[in-house]
Amino acid sequence: MSLLEQIDKQRLPRHIAIIMDGNGRWAKEQGQDRLYGHFHGVESVRNIVEGCAELGIGYLTLYAFSTENWDRPAYEVNGLMELLIDTIRKEVDTLNRNNIRLHMIGDMQMLPESAQHELEEAMELTGTNTGLNLVMALSYSSRWELVHAMRQVAEDVKAGKVDPGAVTPALLEQYLCTRGIPDPELMIRTSGEFRISNFLLYQLAYAELYFTPTLWPDFRKENLYEAILDFQNRERRFGKTSEQIAEVPTGVISKDSIGRF
Ligand code: IPE
Ligand code: IPE
Ligand code: MG
Numbered sequence: 001m002s003l004l005e006q007i008d009k010q011r012l013p014r015h016i017a018i019i020m021d022g023n024g025r026w027a028k029e030q031g032q033d034r035l036y037g038h039f040h041g042v043e044s045v046r047n048i049v050e051g052c053a054e055l056g057i058g059y060l061t062l063y064a065f066s067t068e069n070w071d072r073p074a075y076e077v078n079g080l081m082e083l084l085i086d087t088i089r090k091e092v093d094t095l096n097r098n099n100i101r102l103h104m105i106g107d108m109q110m111l112p113e114s115a116q117h118e119l120e121e122a123m124e125l126t127g128t129n130t131g132l133n134l135v136m137a138l139s140y141s142s143r144w145e146l147v148h149a150m151r152q153v154a155e156d157v158k159a160g161k162v163d164p165g166a167v168t169p170a171l172l173e174q175y176l177c178t179r180g181i182p183d184p185e186l187m188i189r190t191s192g193e194f195r196i197s198n199f200l201l202y203q204l205a206y207a208e209l210y211f212t213p214t215l216w217p218d219f220r221k222e223n224l225y226e227a228i229l230d231f232q233n234r235e236r237r238f239g240k241t242s243e244q245i246a247e248v249p250t251g252v253i254s255k256d257s258i259g260r261f
Helices: 023-029 034-055 067-071 073-097 112-125 141-156 169-174 221-230 242-247
Strands: 017-018 059-066 100-105 131-138 186-190 208-213
Touching: 023 073, 034 059, 034 073, 034 221, 059 067, 059 073, 067 073, 067 186, 073 100, 073 112, 073 131, 100 112, 100 169, 131 141, 141 169, 186 221, 208 221
Parallel strands: 017 059, 017 186, 059 131, 100 131, 186 208
Antiparallel strands: none
16 A cells, blocks of 8 residues: 555644755755755655645645744855745745645744735735645744744733733734644654754644654655654644543544643
């Protein structure tokens, strides 16, 4: 049986988040410049977006550029930004043909104004699509997001719109970039690094983590299927005991059944 056939379509992760890492090392292996690796990474993005859309995954978040990545050499930052914006512009028609809706999370104000407009336009043009939700994390970091959210909560408290006692996880979630997006259930990181690198620290609270040595430009649908199969073989307990999990029919335990505090 192929990997795809082995996947239980009734128990797919609703949201997959990916740290697309290893472009630089891939390029180095080929004796090429780092930008060559980023360029080839786009092919993996196309392939994985297509794979997720075919499977019927609800949300795919791709970590494309972190707040910390702004500190890389200027030539790499500029080349990468150009590649990202250019790719999004060129892919809008394909996204529409495949009913994919584009979302962005991150500090868009760090981007040049023209790029901000392009991205807003791409989101608007795909805004009524009802298939896969493709979330691009661009100029994103979790600490930036949380600090930004706290500031806004503080402003609203100061303005008398929010009572401090009413600040709950559900309220805080309304202030995050991921408002309205369910938490990732599966987080994949490529390139053999075992870290989170400031990605969705709050939202990944109960995600299953999957690490693979494959470098991002080599990552294809088959690798995605392997990660999903691994996910499907895990027991997600959400703080409960194994016996408690066995009592509940599959699918009933979800983030919503975790006690709110
Ligand atoms: C991931 O590849 C892409 C970005 C972080 C933008 P890297 O550029 O980090 O590649 P490595 O980790 O140096 O191999
Ligand atoms: C994480 O990769 C960010 C993205 C993939 C966009 P990095 O390559 O920047 O992370 P570190 O530096 O290895 O932690
Ligand atoms: Mg890296």
